[in-house]
Amino acid sequence: MAGDLVSTLADLKEKEALKIVGDRLGAGEEPLKIMDDARRAMVIVGERFAEGEYFISDLAYSGEILKAINDVVKPKLAKKGEAQRLGKVIIGTVAGDIHDIGKDIVVFMLDINGFEVYDLGVDVPAEKFVDKIKESGAPVVGLSGFLTLAYDSMKETIEVFKDAGLRDKVKVMVGGGQITEEIREYTGADAYGKDAMVGVSLAKKWIGAV
Amino acid sequence: MEKNWEELSSDEKREALFNRWFSPPDVEFVSPEAEKSYKERVTRLKDAIELKKLPDRVPVFANVGFFPAAYSGMTPQDAMYDYDKLYTAWKKYVLDFEPDAHLGLGIPGSGRVLEILDYKLYSWPGHGVSPNYCYQYNEAEYMTADEYDAFLHDPSYFFNSTYLPRIFGALEPFKMLPNLTSILKIVFVTPTLIPFGFPEVQNAFKALLEAGSEALKWGGFVRGYDKEMTELGFPNILGGFTNVPFDVIGDTLRGTRGIMADMYRRPDKLLQALEVVTPLMIKLGVSIAKMHGNPIVFMPLHKGADGFMSDEQFRTFYWPTYRKLLMGLIDEGCVPLSFVEGGYNSRLEVIKDLPKGKAIWWFDKTDMGKAKEILGDVACISGNMPIDLLSVGTPQRIKDHAKKLIEIAGKGGGYIMMNGAVIDNAPPENLKAMIDATKEYGAYE
Numbered sequence: 131m132a133g134d135l136v137s138t139l140a141d142l143k144e145k146e147a148l149k150i151v152g153d154r155l156g157a158g159e160e161p162l163k164i165m166d167d168a169r170r171a172m173v174i175v176g177e178r179f180a181e182g183e184y185f186i187s188d189l190a191y192s193g194e195i196l197k198a199i200n201d202v203v204k205p206k207l208a209k210k211g212e213a214q215r216l217g218k219v220i221i222g223t224v225a226g227d228i229h230d231i232g233k234d235i236v237v238f239m240l241d242i243n244g245f246e247v248y249d250l251g252v253d254v255p256a257e258k259f260v261d262k263i264k265e266s267g268a269p270v271v272g273l274s275g276f277l278t279l280a281y282d283s284m285k286e287t288i289e290v291f292k293d294a295g296l297r298d299k300v301k302v303m304v305g306g307g308q309i310t311e312e313i314r315e316y317t318g319a320d321a322y323g324k325d326a327m328v329g330v331s332l333a334k335k336w337i338g339a340v
Numbered sequence: 341m342e343k344n345w346e347e348l349s350s351d352e353k354r355e356a357l358f359n360r361w362f363s364p365p366d367v368e369f370v371s372p373e374a375e376k377s378y379k380e381r382v383t384r385l386k387d388a389i390e391l392k393k394l395p396d397r398v399p400v401f402a403n404v405g406f407f408p409a410a411y412s413g414m415t416p417q418d419a420m421y422d423y424d425k426l427y428t429a430w431k432k433y434v435l436d437f438e439p440d441a442h443l444g445l446g447i448p449g450s451g452r453v454l455e456i457l458d459y460k461l462y463s464w465p466g467h468g469v470s471p472n473y474c475y476q477y478n479e480a481e482y483m484t485a486d487e488y489d490a491f492l493h494d495p496s497y498f499f500n501s502t503y504l505p506r507i508f509g510a511l512e513p514f515k516m517l518p519n520l521t522s523i524l525k526i527v528f529v530t531p532t533l534i535p536f537g538f539p540e541v542q543n544a545f546k547a548l549l550e551a552g553s554e555a556l557k558w559g560g561f562v563r564g565y566d567k568e569m570t571e572l573g574f575p576n577i578l579g580g581f582t583n584v585p586f587d588v589i590g591d592t593l594r595g596t597r598g599i600m601a602d603m604y605r606r607p608d609k610l611l612q613a614l615e616v617v618t619p620l621m622i623k624l625g626v627s628i629a630k631m632h633g634n635p636i637v638f639m640p641l642h643k644g645a646d647g648f649m650s651d652e653q654f655r656t657f658y659w660p661t662y663r664k665l666l667m668g669l670i671d672e673g674c675v676p677l678s679f680v681e682g683g684y685n686s687r688l689e690v691i692k693d694l695p696k697g698k699a700i701w702w703f704d705k706t707d708m709g710k711a712k713e714i715l716g717d718v719a720c721i722s723g724n725m726p727i728d729l730l731s732v733g734t735p736q737r738i739k740d741h742a743k744k745l746i747e748i749a750g751k752g753g754g755y756i757m758m759n760g761a762v763i764d765n766a767p768p769e770n771l772k773a774m775i776d777a778t779k780e781y782g783a784y785e
Contacts, residue, residue: 307681316732
């Protein structure tokens, strides 16, 4: 009998996990079901990270394994999964800053946890966030930044939200290497997340999906 | 007769380097006061490092990235392209703030050199980053996972023929370069040199020569600055510069995602690569420190911070070759200055395993009470003035925080006041508050 994909993948056993995936596909199992198990494993990875059992190295590696699984399963997917989404979140690294590692981890974890994520990339001008808020109606925006230049850039971005009349329509969370509660207050954001899983909790709380 | 360098013990080497820093050759101090201040500053730093006697007060130093540019109303782009402006602004910062040491003129680097070579590893002001911001790293795999063997086999040739062509657009033709270790006997000479005749390769060398001329010009400013600042009474804290083996592979070659996955997928190759890099990094730090006549060798720490990897991974992958690097530097009379970005609370017990009074730990967010408790008997600790407070706080709050840091981390000596993360743009009065408060509260009875 094939081992359990969820626990094998959550334990980051890459070779075994890929073997299980291969076996299950070979047995003609519905690819969507396999991807759903993989997603559930990633949720466990996120929880272990939040509890301090896993580290950024584990998150990065889990992402790499998931990529490998995707490469095998995706070609067999008849149609794209219409998974139920909890809600929409917009994420981007603020203007002037081109760092993406932290932001990408947050995007990954939000996606795994069932959010529809609009990743605007790096060095994102405030106007681009505004356009996306209007277009998507997303109620949550995450501003990422690694350098201290992000302090003012986040503050200015949130001011542009105000000027556009959107400030009371969205909850804003900030995060990144040198972001603290002190800086959260300075920027006028609603909350600061010290890591990706705090970002997930905040989004769940704000979207009412707890 | 004086002993040769090789015959000196590591402590004698360190003392010799400290002495050259204390009494630099070919320097004419502008006044007896400047000379007195210079020697007091070097002594203050040395006493804080060695843990042998109490300094007269807590030394204070600020890691100012591009702050001097902002302070003089110019952009980081100006600082990277106009060496005269750079010189004037950086000098003004030191004279106005009077820290116990400065960082020299080298950190901004030359935008012209990067431009001539079409550098890809970083974006810089005006090239992928706004003129108002500092240069930033472009995260990517500059060495792919299947290239470990080529790197391990011959790191220099890998750099010359694979890595450099990737990070410098202008050196792309270096892909065609032969390995010069092929030149063995007469029959090898002419055929090996054929690629140097290719027009593309010759153009790449022309770009390299042009970049070299520009670098030499820039170097004149950097050397002149150090000399003038010394003559005015301000020592440069940086003797040499190197990198931790894990960060060499992670930052420069494999990228963050790459090296994190390598710990699981190809641990043996990674461990071998770390061993290959270690002696190169020791030699890099020692040679520059000896050239400058100052034992302090700076290295920024990245991927071993709290949260980035488990304790086991730190002890397996990060620390062993890092400790070899530290000990290699210490054995050659150097004082490693590790700039620990992020936090290191979970690593303190591991890193205390070093001989006493030979290293400096410069902390960003590490708990200083805990650091003092665990490392205080072994090493000088420094830093931790929070960058968020310096950026958005008030001078009074910074003064209060400095006082607290001096009480906790400065107790019994062995502490240098420094900011946590690099200051690129903070209110000048806040930085002034950090420096002045240290002078006000930092004196030892």
